[in-house]
Each structure stands twice: as structure tokens, then as C-alpha cells.
Amino acid sequence: MAYGNAAFAALADPTRRRVLERLAAGPKAVGEIADGLPVSRPAVSQHLKVLKEAGLVTDRAEGARRIYAIDPAGLGAMRAWLDQFWDAALSAFQAEVERLAMEEDPKA
Amino acid sequence: MTTATIRPAPVRKSITVPASPERAFEVFTARFGAWWPRSHHIGASALASAVIEPRAGGRWYEVGEDGAECDWGDVLAWEPPSRLLLAWRIGADWKHHPDLLTEVEVTFTAAGAGATRVDLEHRLLERMGEDAQRVRDSVDSDGGWGGILKSYADAI
Numbered sequence: 001m002a003y004g005n006a007a008f009a010a011l012a013d014p015t016r017r018r019v020l021e022r023l024a025a026g027p028k029a030v031g032e033i034a035d036g037l038p039v040s041r042p043a044v045s046q047h048l049k050v051l052k053e054a055g056l057v058t059d060r061a062e063g064a065r066r067i068y069a070i071d072p073a074g075l076g077a078m079r080a081w082l083d084q085f086w087d088a089a090l091s092a093f094q095a096e097v098e099r100l101a102m103e104e105d106p107k108a
Numbered sequence: 109m110t111t112a113t114i115r116p117a118p119v120r121k122s123i124t125v126p127a128s129p130e131r132a133f134e135v136f137t138a139r140f141g142a143w144w145p146r147s148h149h150i151g152a153s154a155l156a157s158a159v160i161e162p163r164a165g166g167r168w169y170e171v172g173e174d175g176a177e178c179d180w181g182d183v184l185a186w187e188p189p190s191r192l193l194l195a196w197r198i199g200a201d202w203k204h205h206p207d208l209l210t211e212v213e214v215t216f217t218a219a220g221a222g223a224t225r226v227d228l229e230h231r232l233l234e235r236m237g238e239d240a241q242r243v244r245d246s247v248d249s250d251g252g253w254g255g256i257l258k259s260y261a262d263a264i
Contacts, residue, residue, distance in 0.1 A: 020202075082233070086121045086228055088148070093143050097126060098126060101126045
């Protein structure tokens with residue numbers, strides 16, 4: 001995807017959205033997040049890495065475990081994400097109107 | 109933390125398209141599935157199409173390649189060729205919540221010969237925060253969403 005926005009790209013993946021959804025209920029360790037998801041624990045770790053790099057989740061050590069939580073600043077990024085989302089959508093709409101106008105009048 | 113004062117600014121966008129308002133409105137709605145970016149969907153399956161039903165009270169939804177329909181919301185006002193008001197009922201968790209109401213208003217204004225300015229406003233985003241608060245209350249968890257609400261406040 002060519003949006004150049006890490007949060008946008010991170011959330012384009014349905015599994016990552018499910019991971020974020022689980023974290024919405026509260027901080028969790030990898031095992032708790034992976035439990036019930038149709039992907040392996042290493043895959044969940046990889047998704048968490050992407051979400052972390054996108055600023056959507058944070059992690060902290062708790063004994064031997066690593067606990068993940070939604071990054072509040074990242075959800076500020078959600079509004080920014082919606083901003084980009086509508087940019088992309090309206091650009092696509094504009095392109096469609098232009099394409100149709102050209103079809104109807106190739107000289108235009 | 110007070111949640112009542114949280115009011116993230118609406119997302120506002122404007123573009124100009126080479127068409128009359130009538131035509132622009134028609135392309136936006138009747139051809140919605142043709143132009144909507146394929147990457148923007150909430151269903152598990154890839155996006156096959158997306159639909160805005162042409163009437164107030166109509167549905168607004170996506171159709172996956174597996175044939176499954178996922179509701180996004182509904183049509184609150186259908187006023188061709190000048191105004192369309194859609195309910196966006198997708199929460200911060202990227203799921204459809206029938207009781208969540210955020211509004212997407214699209215207006216079509218003539219801007220010279222054969223051109224139309226299209227203004228889009230996605231507002232009431234704070235309700236995603238309120239919805240989040242309900243989720244938090246319902247699962248009786250002390251983590252996660254409190255910080256999110258603060259981030260909405262910080263985003264103003």
C-alpha cells in the first residue's frame with residue numbers, strides 16, 4: 001500500500017486488527033493474545049512487532065513475560081489514520097469522476 | 109479523568125471534480141463500489157464491492173469476495189444532488205457497532221461550469237471514545253481504553 005503511514009499499513013491486516021481488539025480489553029501477554037487466534041504464537045509476536053513499530057502498542061517487561069498494551073498516543077494516530085483514509089477514498093472518487101468524464105468526452 | 113470534555117476535531121476534506129453536482133452525487137453513490145479503495149474493508153474476506161443504498165434509511169455495507177456482507181452503517185439523509193449524510197458505525201476496534209453513531213456528511217456544491225466541490229466531514233469521533241469506554245466498562249478492565257480517551261483529548 002502506498003499511503004506511507006505505518007499505522008494505516010499496520011491496521012490493514014485483519015489479524016493485527018484482532019490483536020488490537022484484544023488489547024482493547026486490557027494489557028496482555030503474547031500467550032493470552034494468541035490464545036484463540038488462528039495463527040501461531042510466533043506470528044502473533046511478529047504482528048505485535050509491527051503494531052509496536054507503528055506506534056499502536058507499547059510493551060513492558062513483567063518478570064519473564066512481556067506485557068503488551070494499546071499505546072494511547074497511537075490512538076491519537078487513529079484520527080490521523082482516518083484523515084489519510086478519507087484522503088485516499090476521495091482521491092479514488094475524484095479519479096473515477098475524471099475517468100468517466102474522459103470516457104464521455106475524450107477531447108476534454 | 110473526565111471524558112465529557114473530549115472532543116476530537118472532525119476530519120474534513122475537500123476536493124473538486126469535473127462534473128455537475130448531479131453527476132458527482134450519482135458517481136459517489138451509485139458507483140460507490142466501483143471507486144471505493146479495495147484496501148478499505150473490515151470483513152475477513154477481500155472486498156468485492158461496497159454499496160450505499162439510494163434512500164434515507166438505506167444500508168451502507170461492503171460485500172466480501174466470499175459473499176459475506178458487513179454493515180458499515182446506514183444512510184441518514186439522502187438529498188441529491190447536494191447532500192448525503194451517512195452513519196459510520198465502525199468503532200476504533202474496526203468492528204460494526206449498531207449503537208455507535210459517527211457521521212460522515214458529504215456535500216456537493218457547484219463550483220463553476222462543469223465542476224463540483226465535494227466537502228466531506230467525518231464527525232462525532234469522540235463517540236468512538238465513548239464506545240470504547242462502554243467496552244471498557246463491560247469487560248470491567250482497568251487497562252487500555254482510559255489512555256485512549258486521553259489521547260483523543262490530546263488530539264484536539
